[in-house]
Amino acid sequence: MSGRLIEKKIVVTAAGQGIGKATAIAFHREGADVTATDLNDKTLADLKKEFPGISVQKLDSTDNNAILEFTKTLDRVDVLLNAVGFVHHGTILECEEKDWDFSSNVNVKSMYFMCKAILPKMIEQNSGSIINISSCASSLKGFPNRFVYGTTKGAVIGLTKAIASDFVKKNIRCNSIAPGTVFSPSWQDRVNQSPDPIQAKKDFIARQPMGRLGTAEEIAAVAVYLASDDSTFTTGTTISVDGGISI
């Protein structure tokens, strides 16, 4: 690694597993001072054991009071990476109001809370980079049975552009990443919970033009770019990292 994030203080949400975890590790390997947060303290403890140099903090990104308390413990934040997300399976007809509310809270409101709590520090510093994990299933492309997931991930792209626009003069950048299907624990759960897991796995892979899933590390590599000073002219954009699924 080339130390591209030396002296940067970074907060990552949903860092217990999957893309959030791979990103926290990649940031750490590039020299950043990383605080990894997640709902799940067991996976955070495992991360801490493997990488003692990463700070861990249990945090529910839908709990605004907890976020505000957590934010008080931070002196500065150069980068915020929001990776929290949940996939609801179904069309609008299978999406009950409780599913709509849950997905909206986890996928969008969590990012609103985290950005709102941390932005004042970035304004004070006159610098910052916010990275939000959206999805190719969003305003970029429609997928079957991803009604509320795609709706909320489209909202993440809108939220990203709105923040980028409001704070561009404060030297604060805000970008999102739209992954294609990426191997992660929750993806494995979705496969295992389907009526025919072998066929479900084949179907996920078949829809990827490269004929394979992405890795969390391939998403993390782009997050490192957006966190680093290599991307200082990049704001308000969504980078698709999807193996060609949105072509």
Ligand SMILES: NC(=O)c1ccc[n+]([C@@H]2O[C@H](COP(=O)([O-])OP(=O)(O)OC[C@H]3O[C@@H](n4cnc5c(N)ncnc54)[C@H](O)[C@@H]3O)[C@@H](O)[C@H]2O)c1
């Ligand atoms: N895996 C994919 O194929 C894929 C594709 C496109 C986008 N994404 C997005 O990438 C992000 C990460 O997904 P993944 O599949 O890599 O990881 P994952 O779904 O396996 O893990 C999600 C993590 O989020 C944590 N979490 C859930 N709710 C939380 C909350 N309220 N507060 C704090 N932490 C919470 C969980 O404990 C878990 O550690 C999500 O936003 C997801 O929508 C994933």
